[in-house]
Amino acid sequence: MAEIKEFKEFVPIGENACIALGDAITKLQTLPDKCVDLIITDPPYNLGLFMKKRGTNMNKLREGHFAASGWDDLDFNEWTRQMNILFQECHRVLKKKGNLIMFMSIIKVETLINLGQENGFYYKTVGVWHKTNPLPRNMNLQFINSTETWIYMVNDGTTGTFNNEGKAIHDFVETATISNKERKFGKHPTQKPIGLLSHFIEILSNENDTVLDPFMGSGSTGVSCKKLKRKFIGIELNEKYYKLSEDRILNDI
Template sequence: MDHFFSEADRVIKKGGAIVVFMAVIKVESLVELAQKHGFYYKTTGVWHKTNPMPRNMNLHFVNSNESWVYFVKGARTGTFNNHGKLILDYIETSVTPKSETLFGRHPTQKPVQLMAHFINLLSNEGDMIFDPFMGSGTTGVAAVCANRNFIGVDLSSEYTKIATNRITEVLTQPQQETLELDE
């Protein structure tokens, strides 16, 4: 992650946002690394999964929450399109629906609705959204639906193919809709 933040510092414009999903136990270490590279820590929030996988439910609690951390590069604030509304650091959605896995599935795939929440809040139409860990392309789908530009990379050619197919399908649909969280 130290190398990631070094490269992120190189390519992200001043005031640009980074959102990282992670286990809550790693937040403090991540914040230290980000600050070392000139990123301002804004907040830590929670994504609550309304229908989590009930793995090992007889052994321990079912994990229904995932932490996210929000940073801004080289500034105390960046774009925040809340339109005067109170936005909580708690987001509740289902896990990725089956309709979003038609081209394939990634082990840590997020739902488009979740990524659209961050894209709509933290960027403007025409902005560039960059996902250096693109996986199945959820961020790209949310970005193009929100009229943003998108660049994504992944080490796996299998996931790059899945992401390309998903994003291409959205781009070839006759009418795009802006995705937002239900209120």
């Protein structure tokens, strides 16, 4: 099999990472079969239209918020169709018993579990990421949104790599959001902290394994992989965030 730095349409970033600018599904289709050990990704939650219909004051949302961005407001049926194709491609490029972690809004979890199972994935569990320092938006009107869910699946098998070292690991992960250091080159509106991604990468893959993020955003998965001695493949549609990812991976930030 070709080294990841030789993959068609992907640009090498150092020795053990390569990234591509473009549509996730289109770029995935250029990768060879069974070339990835772990997929960890944070695809669009498709909540833009939902947020607008709830009467959210869009003018007061911070710049770049997902609900005002325009890239998260597909029709539900179209989003489901695209996610089904995404699962097909993830199944193809992921090795037998390879792991998948996908972050997602809790109201979309059942849809993705069903799609995953239809495409060769074994559903393991749904877990929660708790942010210890969430923005206190509307704190006098409602409960502060401080959690996101993640789905854990295994490709063509019931159990994959699980480096728990004999310890019980709960499906509840608690970290702060991104640090100031992680904002050095810019930031993404749904950026995940390196500590959170490293938690999953250490448990669900081994050194020198290849990790894929089809929606790499600000490149946090790639930075985590470099620190943990994993190979990385990343895809990003937005040119601004693609450049941000490149800068962060090159500088280990």
